[in-house]
Amino acid sequence: MRSYFALCAGAAAVTFALVSQGVAAADADSVPPSSLGATIATQGTAKGIPACASCHGAHGEGQPASGFPRLAGLGEAYFTAQLAAFADGSRPSPVMQPFAKMMSSGERAAVAEYFSSLPPPDGIRNSDTADPLTSDLGAWLATRGRWQQGLPACVQCHGSGGAGVGSVFPPLAGQPASYIEAQLHAWKDGKRAPGPMALMPTVAGKLSDADIDAVAAYYAEQAPASNASK
Numbered sequence: 001m002r003s004y005f006a007l008c009a010g011a012a013a014v015t016f017a018l019v020s021q022g023v024a025a026a027d028a029d030s031v032p033p034s035s036l037g038a039t040i041a042t043q044g045t046a047k048g049i050p051a052c053a054s055c056h057g058a059h060g061e062g063q064p065a066s067g068f069p070r071l072a073g074l075g076e077a078y079f080t081a082q083l084a085a086f087a088d089g090s091r092p093s094p095v096m097q098p099f100a101k102m103m104s105s106g107e108r109a110a111v112a113e114y115f116s117s118l119p120p121p122d123g124i125r126n127s128d129t130a131d132p133l134t135s136d137l138g139a140w141l142a143t144r145g146r147w148q149q150g151l152p153a154c155v156q157c158h159g160s161g162g163a164g165v166g167s168v169f170p171p172l173a174g175q176p177a178s179y180i181e182a183q184l185h186a187w188k189d190g191k192r193a194p195g196p197m198a199l200m201p202t203v204a205g206k207l208s209d210a211d212i213d214a215v216a217a218y219y220a221e222q223a224p225a226s227n228a229s230k
């Protein structure tokens with residue numbers, strides 16, 4: 001076999017590879033990636049990977065009763081990274097590791113593209129892809145942040161409702177809007193000490209004047225809650 005390959009040029013080797021890998025590999029060559037993704041999802045591959053749908057649901061909706069996660073609507077980059085992590089063992093899973101190892105990078109990209117294009121179940125959407133209404137800007141920044149810009153939501157540190165967390169993260173709820181605005185501008189301008197890990201100068205540096213007005217107005221309207229210290 002070795003001398004056969006040595007004698008024949010690349011074309012013969014490619015043909016052999018396609019034949020030995022069967023239908024799925026041949027498909028990889030002849031159909032667009034989205035169809036390859038759909039084929040693997042619904043039929044599996046000739047190498048013996050079962051249809052993803054058999055565990056993850058016909059529409060990638062998952063099977064909560066069995067603990068199989070939803071795949072529909074996962075971000076493509078996240079999806080590909082998980083398959084790579086299963087394949088290299090850095091994300092251990094006795095079920096997914098062997099499947100991920102058996103997939104070529106083209107096959108992984110194809111299923112990632114396919115599942116990320118499927119609509120998530122009703123009532124669930126990825127908030128990062130939606131644009132905030134201008135009237136919602138303050139609530140949006142407070143509860144979701146702006147990840148495109150690496151800006152976490154205020155609630156992630158200041159707690160639900162801006163109630164404050166422990167002794168390090170002060171409450172925002174019920175502070176005067178003018179006070180909140182002044183503090184944020186002070187950090188932007190380097191006029192307030194940076195505080196723990198310089199978290200607030202980083203946050204404030206990503207806020208425009210309009211953002212500051214909106215988020216300050218939002219927290220000024222929240223009823224002060226008792227400190228949720230742990």
Ligand code: HEC
Nearest residue numbers: 040049050051052054055068069079082083093095096111
């Ligand atoms: C035999 C059942 C089974 C099959 C078939 C299967 N999976 Fe999975 N899959 C699982 C389980 C179980 C997990 C959860 C692994 C864990 O606990 O980390 C998972 C997790 C995943 C995840 C991670 C999801 C997340 O939110 O991080 C991805 C991506 C994935 N599977 C893709 C696929 C693809 C693509 C296929 C088809 C090629 C497939 N799976 C086939 C059982 C299966």
Ligand code: HEC
Nearest residue numbers: 152153154157168169170180183194195196199200203215
């Ligand atoms: C990564 C964590 C983190 C995030 C996210 C965060 N903060 Fe802070 N914030 C802090 C810390 C820590 C302090 C205390 C700073 C100090 O000790 O000087 C603080 C303090 C503040 C203060 C001063 C409160 C006071 O009583 O003087 C304001 C105002 C504030 N943050 C507003 C916000 C707003 C608005 C957001 C969202 C746009 C936000 N923060 C997001 C960590 C965070």
